Amino acid sequence: MAYSLELKLSKLLPQCTFKHLKQIHALIVTTSLNQNIQTFSKFLRRSTEFGTMEYPNLIFSQLGPQFSNNIMIQNAMIRGCDANGLFEQCLHLFDEMPLRGLKPHNFTYPYVLNSCSKLGWFRKGKQVHCQIVKDGFESNLAVVNALFNVYVKMVDSGDPGVVNCRKLNDARRVFDDMSVKPIELWNRMISLYASVCDVQSARELFDVMAERDIVSWNSMITGYAEVRDVGNARDLFERMPEKDVVSWTLMIRVYANARDLKTARRFFEIMPCKNVVSWNSMISSYTQHGQHEESLDLFVQMQFNGIVPDKYTFVSILSACSQLGALEFGKWIHYVIEDWSQFGAILGTALIDMYAKCGDINRAFTLFIKLGKRDVFCWNVMIRCVAIHGRTEDAVKIYSLMQKNGLKPNDFTFTAALFACSHGGLVKEGERIFYSMEREFGVEPKLEHYGCIIDLLSRNGQLEQAVRLVKEMPHKPDIAIWGALLGGCRERSHLKLAEEVMEKATELEANESGVYVLLSNMHASVGQWPEAQIARERMEEKKIWKNTGRSTVYAS
Template sequence: MACSLELNLSKVLPQCTFRQLKQIHALIVTTFLNQNIQIFSKFLRRSTEFGTMEYPNLIFSQLGPELSNDIMIQNAMIRGYDTNGPFEKCVSLYDEMPLRGLKPHNFTYPYVLNSCTKMGWYRKGKQVHCHIVKHGFESYLAVANALFNMYVKKLDSCDPAVVDQGTSNDARRVFDDMCVKPVEVWNRMISRYVSVCDVQSARKLFDVMPERDVVSWNSMVSGYAEVRDVGNARDLFERMPEKDVVSWTLMIGVYANAGDLITARKFFETMPCKNVVSWNSMISSYTQHVQYEEALDLFVQMQSKDVVPDAQTFVSVLSACSHLGALEFGKWTHYLIEDWSHFGTILGTALIDMYAKCGDINRAFTLFIKMGKRDVFCWNVMIRSVAIHGRTEDAMKVYSLMQKEGLKPNDFTFTAALFACSHGGLVEEGERIFYAMEREFGVVPKLEHFGCLIDLLSRNGQLEEALRIVKEMPYKPDIAIWGALLGGCRLRSHFKLAEEVMERATGLETNESGVYVLLSNTHASAGKWPEAQSARENMDEKKIWKKTGCSHVYASNVTLEPRSRSYLDYNGEEKI
């Protein structure tokens, strides 16, 4: 009878509900099966599988030392805390095991290592690794997998530029010592090498793999894409026994990264099956290589194929609209976005940037106000956008409000704020912001920050102060700084200083026409025509030409077929 009951309980426990579990608990207690370690450990393990440790912890706390100090009971609780948390309890139970006279084994260590990994307790994990080696459990597959996962996660959490060789070697040593290596483990090791651009080590592993799957091939193609090795990437692609949509999309990136958009487009057109990632890869490639019209035309084609865009699609398209000044196309793109707030801050910022760069600063500001969550980058875009449109006071208000919101400005924030001060003539405010950068926010001024301050002072007649900063700053002045000084000289007809600045700027052997034009105009404004002519002749001798300004108005040459929510449906309606 007892054996039959135990057998039935063993069958019922894995599928029982939480309510049924409580009934089973009552049955175990009343039939004294709680003294049966096998049954009770299965019951306790099942109790941890409902997403919380409240009930299991209550059961465990009521156990006598005979049960609570059993290794199977301890392992059930350790497994439960690793699954549900708090993960600290998993590790603390492990630490208490020697005090209870218990020795961890191959069922204990994987859960403890997993909890250490989840919390980032890599030093503790390494201590556990030492115990594993000491007691001879490193060869067990589950233990080895948990160790490998821990060291790989540690590498993932580090900046690739500062990963120490020891950490990389730890992962590789565990990998080499594993008796059984599933293809997934090989793939993870290859991906680790690829992530730090060590394609040579990745290829050595790839070449000796006992078996490969499509992920193995794609990882290697991705590695060659990262280092822009088109030849090896193409060779592997041609040899792949099986190609999926990822394989084809990777090849688009390989050629796009190498600047060969024609071949990238051929791969895109040849793909047997495309998904939204494939379309995004081609559209973003056009945007990144300043082929904005092609990006928008391809987006129109994407719409005609009924492919649903995602946030990355819209960000790339809006970026192209921003650079082209294509406001109507940008509005249509906005019209296609069902709920832009659902996509997060990046897309919202892209919309703000598009409207601002296309001249509709009021719409940009309205979107900014309506955004629920705004990161530092979004605030930076807004500060610079209102400043470019001449609304200096608004830029300063946004800058001040950002700090009241508890966000810490970064170097781009200060560039935007100083730019606003420069174009609004706010000398005192600009100097206050510049000198507060390092003192109050710990941001060391870069060359562009000095350039903004020098431009601000030069525009407002404080040329001697600007020149003093140029001489004292820890950077070598570039042509933009000399140009700012020269512009100030022209405004104030300071010819002697202008000649000195021009002499210093000429020493840079720049091909920028702006400084020569500024010098010529400075002399011309004072009626010094021979000197003005000399500056122009100097340009001719150096074969430096001033480019004619132009305005770019986007016009799509794509014929659109009527379809739901197409460009033909768009009637220019306002949408926020």
Template sequence: MGSSLELRISNLLPKCKFKQLKQIHAQIMTTSLYQNIQLLSKFLRRSTEFGNMEYPSLVFSQLCPQANTEIMLWNAMIRGFALNGSFEKCISLYDEMLLRGLKPHNFTYPYVIRSCSEMGWFWKGKQMHCHVVKTGFESNWSVANALFIMCIKKLDSCDPDSVNKGNLNGAHKIFEDMYVKPIESWNRLISGYVSICDVESARRLFDDMPERDVVSWNSMISGYIKVRKVDYARDLFERMPEKDVVSWTLMIGLYANAGDLVTARRFFEQIPCRNVVSWNSMISSYTHLGQFEEALDLYVQMQRENVVPDEYTFVSVLFACSQLGALEFGKSIHYMIKDWSQLGVILRTALIDMYAKCGDISRAFTLFIKIGMKDVFCWNVTVRSLAIHGRTEDAIKMYSFMQKVGLKPNDFTFTGVLFACSHGGLVEEGRRIFYSMEKDFGVNPKLEHYGCIIDLLSRNGQLEKALDVVEKMPYEPDIAIWGALLGGCRVRSNFKLAREVMDGATKLQATEPGVHVMLSNMYASVGQWTEAQILREKLEDDKITKIAGHSSVVYHVTNGSSEPQV
């Protein structure tokens, strides 16, 4: 009777529902089966597979004391906590198990190691690794695989700049000791070497693989792209037995990064089934290389082919609009965005930047106000936009307010606010902000920050203070700083200092005509035509030419709506 009931319950457990599970529980507890540890462990294991650990925890706590000493029951609970995402409880139960003198084995370790990985408790994982070695389970595939995945996750969590070949040694050693190496493990290790640009090690693994999938090929191609070995990447691509959209998109990026947009476009056109990622890759390639009109043309083609754009598409296209001054096209993008509340802050910031650069600062500012969660980048774009449009006081207020809401200014923030001070003539405010950078916020001024404060002082006739900043700054002046000083000389009609500035600019062997033209104009403004003519002739002798101004083609798109919703 007992054995037949045990067999029936064993067969029913894997497919029973929760209500039936409770009935089985009652049968076990009212018969001699409650002493059957193997059946109890099967029952407890099944009870953890309904997405909640409350019931199995209750059952486990009510087991008789002798059952609590059985490793099978503890393993069932440890597995259940791990599978249900209660990783901390899984690790805690493991620690309690050790205190009770129970010895973990190959069914215990994988789930606890996985929980350490998910929690980011790599120090605990290192302890687990030591226990595994001491107990002799490092050769077990499930244990070794869990350790391998933990090593890879640890690398993924590190700052990419701090990862080196030494960090991969532990993962590689575990991998070498695995007697069964699934293709996913090969791919993860190859990807690890690719991430640190060690393509030689990655290629050795790739060549040793007993079989490869499309991920293997794509990882290796991306490695060669990272180290700019175009021919190697192209060779692997041509030899691939099967290509997916990722393979084609990698080749687009390869040639786009090399500046060859013609070949990149050729690959794009050959993709058998293009998705939004491949369209985004080609559009963003055009924008990164300054071919903004081509980016908008491709976006229009994308819409004709009924490919639904995503946030990345919109960001690239809005950037192109901002560079072309294509306000109406940008508005059409804004109109297409149906659910404003679902937008990421990057896209919202791109919209603000587009409106500002296309001349509609009022709408840009309105959008900024309506954004809920704003990051520092969004504030920086708005501060800079207000400054460029001459709304100096608003830019300064924004700078102050962002600190009140708990955001720390970065170097881009200071570039924008110092630019505002420079163009608004706020000398004391600008100096206060400049000297607060390092003192109050720990931001070391860069050359562009020095350029802003020097420009501010020079514009307002404080040449001596501007020169003092130049002498004390830890950088060599660039052409922009010499130009700012020369502008100050023009304000003060200081020809002696202007010649010294020109000497400094000349040492840079700069081909920028602005400073030469400015000094020539200075002489002309006070009737010193001979000196002005000498400088103009020097421009011609040195073949320094002023580039004529030009305007971009502005796209106009009608979308059936007068204004997009803000």
């Protein structure tokens, strides 16, 4: 009877609803099954599969030592915590296992390692790795896969563009120690090398693979695209036994990265099948390389071909409109999007930026207010856009409102706010914002932040304070900072300091005509014509020329 009931419950549990689960719980408690650990562990495991751990935690807290100190029960809870995002609780249960006299095994480790990866607790992951080796589970496929994921995540967690060779080597050692390596893991290792531009190591793996699929070839081409190795990318592409839309799209990227947009466009035109990603790749390539008219033309062609754009398409096109000042085209894009709010903050920010850069700051501000969820990037764009349009006090108000909305300013926020203060002559406000960076928000001022505050002080009669800040700052001044000081010298007719600043600026050997012209004009304004001429001659000696101003008008 008990065996028959146990068999029936085993079949019911995987499909039962939460309501039925509670009925099953009552049945287990009121029958002899309440002593059957195997049945109870299946029930507990099923209870963790409804998106919350509230009910399983309640059940677990009421268990006696016979059940709570059982490995199947403990594994069910560890699995449930990991699956429901309670990663710290998962690791806490794992750490409790020795206290309960339990040893983890191959069903325990994958969930524990996944929780380490999700939390970014890589030191803990390494400790678990040591325990895995000690317990003899380093050959288990599920465990090693999870372990490999930890080391991959460790590499991915580094700063973009910074390759940590030790972390990469750790991932490779785990990969090499695997007794069984499915093709998916080979592809992941190749992609990992490609992501950090180590195409040589990626190619060595690629060449020794027993078998390859289309992902293997595409991953390798991606690596060559990153390092702009057109020759090897093209060679692999020609040798591929089969090509898909990803392969063709990658070749667009290869040539675009190498600034050969003509060949990229030829690949785009001869593709046997295009999807929205292919169109986006070509459009964004034009936008990124300043060929904005071509971006807009291709978008029109995309519309004629009936391809439905996505948010990435719109962001690229709106960026092109911003650069061209093509307000009418941008308005048409806005109309095409229809319900732009469904695409989130990224597209909303692109629309705001487009309207602002095309001169319609009021429409930009209206969209900003209507945008439901605004991230830090959106606030940063709005602050800078309002400041550029001369509404500097409004920019500072938006900066303050951002903090009241619970968002923490970042580097770019402070750059935008200080830019507003500098162009609005808001000295006290600018100083307050600058000195609050590290003190209140833990953001260390960078050179561009110093540049903004020094420009603000120099423009507004605080030249001595600006000079003191230049001497105290932990960065070597660039030409922009010397230029700001020189501008302050002009305001105060401080020729002696101007000459000292000019000497420092000349040491940088920067090809900036502005500082020479400014110094020359300063001498001329007080009748020191020989000195003015000398400044001009220095420009000619260094072959520095003042560029003629130009403007571009795009006809929508």
